[in-house]
Amino acid sequence: MGQFTFNNQGIPGVDPQGLRGKLIVIEGTDGVGRSSQIWLLKQWLETKGHAVRATRMTRSVLAGKGLRRAKKGTTLGRVTMALFYATDFADRLEHEIIPALKAGFIVLTDRYVYTLIARALVRGIDPDWIREVYGFALKPDRIFYLRAGVDDLVQRVLQQDGFDYWESGMDLHLGDDMYESFVEYQNRMMGQFDKMAGDYGFKVIDASHSIDEVFADLKAQVSEVLTPARPLPSDSLGRLKQLRNGYTTRDSLRAESSENSLRDTNGGPSGEHIFEPLRDEIRPLLRR
Amino acid sequence: MEMSGKHNFPGRLFIVEGIDGSGKSTQLSLLHRWLESDGHAVVFGEWNSSPLVKKVTRRGKKKKLLTPMTFSLIHATDFADRTEHQIIPPLKAGSVVLADRYIYTAFARDVARGVNREWVRGLYGFAVKPTVGFYFRIALDEAISRLRTGRAGFKFYEAGADVGLADDLEESFRIFQGRIIEEYERMVEEFGLVVIDASLPIEEQQSQMRKVVAEALVGAHKTRNSQWVNLRSIIRESLE
Numbered sequence: 001m002g003q004f005t006f007n008n009q010g011i012p013g014v015d016p017q018g019l020r021g022k023l024i025v026i027e028g029t030d031g032v033g034r035s036s037q038i039w040l041l042k043q044w045l046e047t048k049g050h051a052v053r054a055t056r057m058t059r060s061v062l063a064g065k066g067l068r069r070a071k072k073g074t075t076l077g078r079v080t081m082a083l084f085y086a087t088d089f090a091d092r093l094e095h096e097i098i099p100a101l102k103a104g105f106i107v108l109t110d111r112y113v114y115t116l117i118a119r120a121l122v123r124g125i126d127p128d129w130i131r132e133v134y135g136f137a138l139k140p141d142r143i144f145y146l147r148a149g150v151d152d153l154v155q156r157v158l159q160q161d162g163f164d165y166w167e168s169g170m171d172l173h174l175g176d177d178m179y180e181s182f183v184e185y186q187n188r189m190m191g192q193f194d195k196m197a198g199d200y201g202f203k204v205i206d207a208s209h210s211i212d213e214v215f216a217d218l219k220a221q222v223s224e225v226l227t228p229a230r231p232l233p234s235d236s237l238g239r240l241k242q243l244r245n246g247y248t249t250r251d252s253l254r255a256e257s258s259e260n261s262l263r264d265t266n267g268g269p270s271g272e273h274i275f276e277p278l279r280d281e282i283r284p285l286l287r288r
Numbered sequence: 289m290e291m292s293g294k295h296n297f298p299g300r301l302f303i304v305e306g307i308d309g310s311g312k313s314t315q316l317s318l319l320h321r322w323l324e325s326d327g328h329a330v331v332f333g334e335w336n337s338s339p340l341v342k343k344v345t346r347r348g349k350k351k352k353l354l355t356p357m358t359f360s361l362i363h364a365t366d367f368a369d370r371t372e373h374q375i376i377p378p379l380k381a382g383s384v385v386l387a388d389r390y391i392y393t394a395f396a397r398d399v400a401r402g403v404n405r406e407w408v409r410g411l412y413g414f415a416v417k418p419t420v421g422f423y424f425r426i427a428l429d430e431a432i433s434r435l436r437t438g439r440a441g442f443k444f445y446e447a448g449a450d451v452g453l454a455d456d457l458e459e460s461f462r463i464f465q466g467r468i469i470e471e472y473e474r475m476v477e478e479f480g481l482v483v484i485d486a487s488l489p490i491e492e493q494q495s496q497m498r499k500v501v502a503e504a505l506v507g508a509h510k511t512r513n514s515q516w517v518n519l520r521s522i523i524r525e526s527l528e
Contacts, residue, residue: 012356012402062353063362066344075340077372079414083365084341090357132410136357 011090011136014098021101022225023138025112027193028146029186030167031157032207033214037146038108040215041222045106050226053100056110060091071166078123085116086133093138101138106226113137114200118192122185123172141225144218145197146207150186154179295416299379300508302501303390305472306424307465308446309431310486311493313388315424318494319501323384329511331378335389338369349445356401356451363394364411375416382509391415392423392479396471400464401451419504422497423476426486428466432458 010016024041026034035056042052058064067084070076076084100107113134120130148156157163163178165171169185170178197204205217295301302319304312316332323330336342345362348354354362378385391412398408435442442457444450448464449457476483482500484493 010404062348062358063344063365066341070340073340075369075373077369080338080340080365080368080372083361083368083411087344087358087361087365090355090361091353094355094357126413129410129413132407132413135407135410 011094011098014094016138019098019101019138020104022106022142022227023097023101023140024106024108024222024225025114025140025143026108026110026146027112027114027143027202028148028207029153029189029193030164031153031160032146032148033156033211034110034146036211037215037218038110040211041108041218044219045108045222048226051103051105052108053096053105054108054110055092055096057085057115058088060088061095062091063088076171078120078125081123082116082120082125082130083133085119089113089116089134090136093136097138109140112140112143114143114193114196114202118189118196121192122169122188142221143200143202144221145193145202145204146214147190147193147204148207150183150190152208153186154182157182295379297376297379297416298382298509299385300419300504301375301379301385301387301416302420302422302504303387303392303418304422304424305389305392305396305481306426306486307428307431307468307472309434310424310426311434311490312422312424312486314490315422315484315493315497316386316388318490319497320386322498323386323501327510328505328508329378329381329383330386331374331383332386333370333374333388335387335393336363336366338366338373340369341366352444352450354445354450356398356403359401359445359450360394360398360403360408360411363398367391367394367412368414371415379416384505384508387418390418390421392421392472392475392481395475396468399471400448400467420500421479421481422500423472423481423483424486424493425472425483428462428469430487431465432462 026038028034038054042054045052058067063084067088070081070084097107097109117127117130117134121127157167163182167185168178168182169188170181172181172185174184175181193202196202203221205214205221207214209217304316306312320330320332336345341362345366348358348362375385375387394412395405395408399405442461444457446464447457447461448467449460451464453463454460472481475481484496486493488496
């Protein structure tokens, strides 16, 4: 964690050095099972004591709604679409992903800039331009690329929500109907992902196997990125009660993140008894 | 991609730039009148006006959701939509396109907010290079005194209040617009902007503009349909 992806150009007001969490990206085509695997990973990681934030595309407070509305109309051009996605991504990066990383969360993100770049490229956008636009993106700690053949995708998509207009690339007029268009579009998307896999160091996961097998594969590889999990304090109940009061001592915060030397140096003399408001980073503990 | 840099479209693209209060919009509307009366088909567009995007921008500003990055990106999105629908098609059709503010507004404002200068230039790599870009140069004090008499107060983002330059809105506006002027001055040479002294009488500025535009219009289409076009716009205005 720490650097920006493509050209290191950065975001005004954001220091990537202070990001303690891990950014784990799950990439792959429509229907490959990304959201199922993210759900499973989240349960598993939380059980191990890691705080997890799961995020996905077009859900930004700023641009999510506007983008979804634009996709329902008939006038969304390819450059506009590419930049609308970039706006949505930047908003999520600055307001969701970076704060969570600062707070030491594991951020699991369903798709990342690679999907956005692939979508732009299959629509004929200049590759240098789109990579430069995303020069502000953070470099993930791991990028898992779930890969399955288009035959498998078709079956999975049909069993779920059916073919989606954009996920079938209907704007590109690739086939006589949604099925043909989907197959062609997803093949092109996979072509882009396969190319990027080498350039950006994707870990390829064979997603044609069963959910359990894919999950086992992912777990093994995610484990490599994790710093030793901090176990919940033995008196979890008492701790939760303390947290629920809305205040916690700096000492107990320090105990919680013992591997974090940053706070140790900034936390003041030991034994100092300063009350501070409950931090957002602890809030998710209360929800479990 | 069919974009970027100098275009070979039969139309012409004239744009005006300058800080608020420089009088550029007045000058552009006078130019518009003249071009139409001279028989050109004219399409006019403003900054931040894409029907797909402007709602998002307006809400983002109202709720103060925008950071320098998202401010930059949402305006680029808006501009992309306008480029794809309101700028490139009329230029291909041989029209004269007028734009009140263009990519240089983004370069000036975003850099004044701390966005990387090279990055924001790359971001607008899809833009069509204008036939002529006019920059209305005005002293900051003069612009501020025009704004004070002209309308109520200074707006939050126009004053750069989001980057926390000063507690007082007018002071923030002064600092922020000062930075924007610095960026504009840097761009005059970089992009070959034509400088108009905005302290001159309105008529004098307009005649300088028309002279430059007239030269750039040599060989441009005129429309045989201007009567139809003009009548329609008169009817539309009277119905509104």
